[in-house]
Amino acid sequence: MTTSTTSRRRRGHDPESVLHTAVGVFIERGYDGTSMEDLARALGTTKSAIYYHVPGKEQLLGRALDRALDGLSELMADERAASGPAFDRLQWVVRQSVAILVDRLPYVTLLLRVRGNSVTELRALERRREFDRFVSALVKEAAAEGRIRPDIEPALVTRLLFGTVNSIADWYQPARGGSAGDLADTILKITFEGLRVR
Amino acid sequence: MTTSTTSRRRRGHDPESVLHTAVGVFIERGYDGTSMEDLARALGTTKSAIYYHVPGKEQLLGRALDRALDGLSELMADERAASGPAFDRLQWVVRQSVAILVDRLPYVTLLLRVRGNSVTELRALERRREFDRFVSALVKEAAAEGRIRPDIEPALVTRLLFGTVNSIADWYQPARGGSAGDLADTILKITFEGLRVR
DNA sequence: TGGTTTACCGAACATTCGGTCAGTAATCAA
DNA sequence: TTGATTACTGACCGAATGTTCGGTAAACCA
Numbered sequence: 001m002t003t004s005t006t007s008r009r010r011r012g013h014d015p016e017s018v019l020h021t022a023v024g025v026f027i028e029r030g031y032d033g034t035s036m037e038d039l040a041r042a043l044g045t046t047k048s049a050i051y052y053h054v055p056g057k058e059q060l061l062g063r064a065l066d067r068a069l070d071g072l073s074e075l076m077a078d079e080r081a082a083s084g085p086a087f088d089r090l091q092w093v094v095r096q097s098v099a100i101l102v103d104r105l106p107y108v109t110l111l112l113r114v115r116g117n118s119v120t121e122l123r124a125l126e127r128r129r130e131f132d133r134f135v136s137a138l139v140k141e142a143a144a145e146g147r148i149r150p151d152i153e154p155a156l157v158t159r160l161l162f163g164t165v166n167s168i169a170d171w172y173q174p175a176r177g178g179s180a181g182d183l184a185d186t187i188l189k190i191t192f193e194g195l196r197v198r
Numbered sequence: 199m200t201t202s203t204t205s206r207r208r209r210g211h212d213p214e215s216v217l218h219t220a221v222g223v224f225i226e227r228g229y230d231g232t233s234m235e236d237l238a239r240a241l242g243t244t245k246s247a248i249y250y251h252v253p254g255k256e257q258l259l260g261r262a263l264d265r266a267l268d269g270l271s272e273l274m275a276d277e278r279a280a281s282g283p284a285f286d287r288l289q290w291v292v293r294q295s296v297a298i299l300v301d302r303l304p305y306v307t308l309l310l311r312v313r314g315n316s317v318t319e320l321r322a323l324e325r326r327r328e329f330d331r332f333v334s335a336l337v338k339e340a341a342a343e344g345r346i347r348p349d350i351e352p353a354l355v356t357r358l359l360f361g362t363v364n365s366i367a368d369w370y371q372p373a374r375g376g377s378a379g380d381l382a383d384t385i386l387k388i389t390f391e392g393l394r395v396r
Numbered sequence: 397t398g399g400t401t402t403a404c405c406g407a408a409c410a411t412t413c414g415g416t417c418a419g420t421a422a423t424c425a426a
Numbered sequence: 427t428t429g430a431t432t433a434c435t436g437a438c439c440g441a442a443t444g445t446t447c448g449g450t451a452a453a454c455c456a
Contacts, residue, residue, distance in 0.1 A: 012404080028313070029313070029315055030228065030313060032228050032230035033230040033313075035442075035443065037442085037443085046404080047444080047445085048406075048407095048446080051444095051445070052402090052404065056444075056445075057444065057445090115227070115228060117228065117231050146395060148393045148395060149393055149394070149395055151387075152384055152387065157388070159365065159369050160362055160384070160385065160388055163361060163362050163364070163365020163368065164361050164362045166361070166365065167357065167358065167362070167364065167365060168361070170357075170361065171357050186350055189349075190350065190355070190392075191389075192392050193347075194390050194392030195346045195347055195389055195390050196345065196390045196391060197345055197346060197348075210433070211433090233412075235412085243435095244435065244436075245414085246415085246417085246434075247434055247435075249414095250432090250433060251433090
C-alpha cells in the first residue's frame, strides 16, 4: 500500500481540503475580512498554490453556501414535509433544520451571515428566501388547523421560530453540546410548550 | 433665525451624521466590506472630508458598538433588574432588551455581528459577554425558584431565549413592524407560553 | 531513460485600501 | 479690513488586496 485512500496522491491539498479550511477561516474572520494570504497561512501553503486547486475566493464561498442550501433543498423535497397534518410537518421541518444545521454547521453558519454583497451571495439569499417561504406556508397551515396559537401573525411566528433555530450557529460546538436530536427536542419543547412551569 | 438648531453651522456634516450614515453602510455591506470610499459616496463627500470629522474607520465602529453596549449596561444597572422574584426580573430584562434592540437597532445589529477581528471588536465582545453572564445568572435563579422548566440547562435556555430576541435584528423594520412593546409581548408569549394551542 | 503531467513556488500584476497633507474658499470675531 | 478658524478638496502615500504567470522539482507512464 502506498499512501492514502484511492488513486494515491503524493502531497498536500485538494479542492475539498482547501474548501474545508477556507470555511473555517471565513467563519473566524468573516469572508471579507479573510485574505487569500490568510487562507494560505491556514493551509500551510502559498497563495498561488490555492489557485491551482480552486478558481478563486468567491467560488470558494459559493461552493460552501451551496452545501448548506442543498441540505435545505433536500429537506423541502422530502415526502415527510409534504404529507400529514401541517402541525406535524412543521415540527418535522424544525427537527430536520436543526439536524442540517448541526451536520453542516460551518456551511450553514456562513449562509446565515450572507448579506448579498456579490452575485454569489445574492443567489444564495434567493435560495434561502425560498426556504423561508416554504416554512411560512407551513406555519400558516398549522395555524389554519388550529394547532398553533392564532394571536400571532404566521410570518412573525416563522421568523422567531427560525431565529431560535438559527441562533444555534452562534454558539454550538460539536465536541461539547449534545446530539442534534437532543438539541432539536429542546428547541421543540421551548418553542412549542414554552419555558414557564405550569 | 439663521439656519438650524443651536450654534448655527454652515454646511455639511458632523461626527454624529457621519456615524449615522456609516452604521447604515456597515450593516448593508458589512464592516470589512465597507471602504472609506463607500462611506464618502454615501455621505456625498470625499474620503478626506470624513477624516476631518472622525479619526478613522475603526473608531467609527467603536463608537457605534459603545452605543449598543451602553444600552445594555444601563439595563443591568437598573433597579428593576435587581429586586423581586428572578422570574419577573427575567421577563423585565427580556422586555427591555427588545426595547433597546428596537430603539438602537442599527447599533445593536452591528454588535451582534462582531466576531473579534480587532481590539475594538474584542473589547465589545468582552462587554457583551458580561451581559450574557448577567442573563445567565437570572435564568439560573428563575429555575431555582421553580418558575421555569427544570429539564433544560439554564445556559441553553439563555442562549435560545436570546437567540430569539436577537434574531429581531435580522428582519425588523421600524417603519413596518409594530411597536417595541408589542414585539416584546409576542416574544414573551412565545418563549414563556409556547406556540402550541392547549 | 525520456517525456509528460502534477503540484507547487516566487515574483509580479493592477487595483484598492485606510490614511495623510498642503492648500484654500468661506465664514467668523475684532 | 484683517487675521484666524472652519470645513473642506484633491493629490498622494505605502501597504495590502485578489489574481496571474513563468518556471521547476518531483512523480508518473512508456
